[in-house]
Amino acid sequence: MRTIFRCVSFTLNLSHLDMIQTYHLYKTYPGGNAALSDINIKIERGGFVFITGPSGAGKTTLLKLLFAQEKPSHGEILVDGINVSKIDGKRIPILRRRIGMIFQDFKLLTHLTVFENIAFALEILGYNKKEIKRRAWQALRLVGLHEQMDAFPLRLSGGEQQRVAIARALVKDPPLILADEPTGNLDPDLTADIINMLILLNSKGTTVVLATHDTDLIQRYRKQVVFLARGRIVRQQAERAPIAEKDLPEISRS
Ligand SMILES: Nc1ncnc2c1ncn2[C@@H]1O[C@H](COP(=O)(O)OP(=O)(O)O)[C@@H](O)[C@H]1O
Numbered sequence: 001m002r003t004i005f006r007c008v009s010f011t012l013n014l015s016h017l018d019m020i021q022t023y024h025l026y027k028t029y030p031g032g033n034a035a036l037s038d039i040n041i042k043i044e045r046g047g048f049v050f051i052t053g054p055s056g057a058g059k060t061t062l063l064k065l066l067f068a069q070e071k072p073s074h075g076e077i078l079v080d081g082i083n084v085s086k087i088d089g090k091r092i093p094i095l096r097r098r099i100g101m102i103f104q105d106f107k108l109l110t111h112l113t114v115f116e117n118i119a120f121a122l123e124i125l126g127y128n129k130k131e132i133k134r135r136a137w138q139a140l141r142l143v144g145l146h147e148q149m150d151a152f153p154l155r156l157s158g159g160e161q162q163r164v165a166i167a168r169a170l171v172k173d174p175p176l177i178l179a180d181e182p183t184g185n186l187d188p189d190l191t192a193d194i195i196n197m198l199i200l201l202n203s204k205g206t207t208v209v210l211a212t213h214d215t216d217l218i219q220r221y222r223k224q225v226v227f228l229a230r231g232r233i234v235r236q237q238a239e240r241a242p243i244a245e246k247d248l249p250e251i252s253r254s
């Protein structure tokens with residue numbers, strides 16, 4: 001009985017924990033300089049946070065550490081209650097089931113159809129055929145691509161390919177989405193589409209962490225921002241009230 005109570009209280013307490021916390025996090029690649037130094041961040045559940053900074057600042061490294069794709073040199077990382085800094089190989093799938101990743105270059109499997117790309121993400125998680133069909137259809141509907149589910153990715157535009165990648169990330173219903181320069185290959189209209197889609201997911205409770213060097217994007221959306229430079233946090237900015245539509249700057253079309 002006692003154990004049950006302990007389990008219940010542990011589960012309840014989890015919802016009060018931040019989605020992400022790092023403590024004195026450092027990463028130095030073999031033979032390299034420090035890619036990250038003394039990173040301390042807290043990202044609340046349900047937050048939407050931009051990680052920004054110039055090329056080489058450490059944005060991708062930070063996301064890789066959160067996703068256990070790289071190991072920290074020092075420091076601690078907690079993601080959704082999981083101690084990622086101490087994670088062993090067997091528990092990595094448990095972590096990754098809780099994280100949807102989105103990349104600049106989409107990383108779709110070009111020999112599979114749109115539907116098969118989404119289904120594949122669920123197959124490796126062990127879902128049955130019926131559940132895969134239901135979830136994949138729902139995810140593709142959400143991103144407005146259900147009619148293209150039999151197309152191959154390279155027949156789609158860049159914006160559509162990124163929407164497929166978003167569907168693949170959200171089909172697992174993850175509490176956290178990590179996006180690394182997701183609009184880096186897209187023009188301004190498609191950029192707005194993709195960000196609005198992530199904002200919609202965020203409004204339904206998904207925590208979103210988006211790495212971008214695009215300062216216009218950050219200005220426009222006025223979300224929480226962590227500024228990195230040479231591997232260190234140089235500034236943090238809280239979410240600000242949205243600007244009225246009429247006062248929005250045009251996103252530069254360069
Ligand atoms: N696999 C790697 N091996 C060695 N150095 C790396 C590796 N990945 C990144 N770096 C270095 O770490 C620093 C941070 O890179 P990165 O995290 O990719 O920055 P950003 O995403 O902000 O451009 C850079 O100096 C980069 O050269």
Ligand SMILES: [Mg+2]
Pocket residue numbers: 059060061180181
């Ligand atoms: Mg990067």
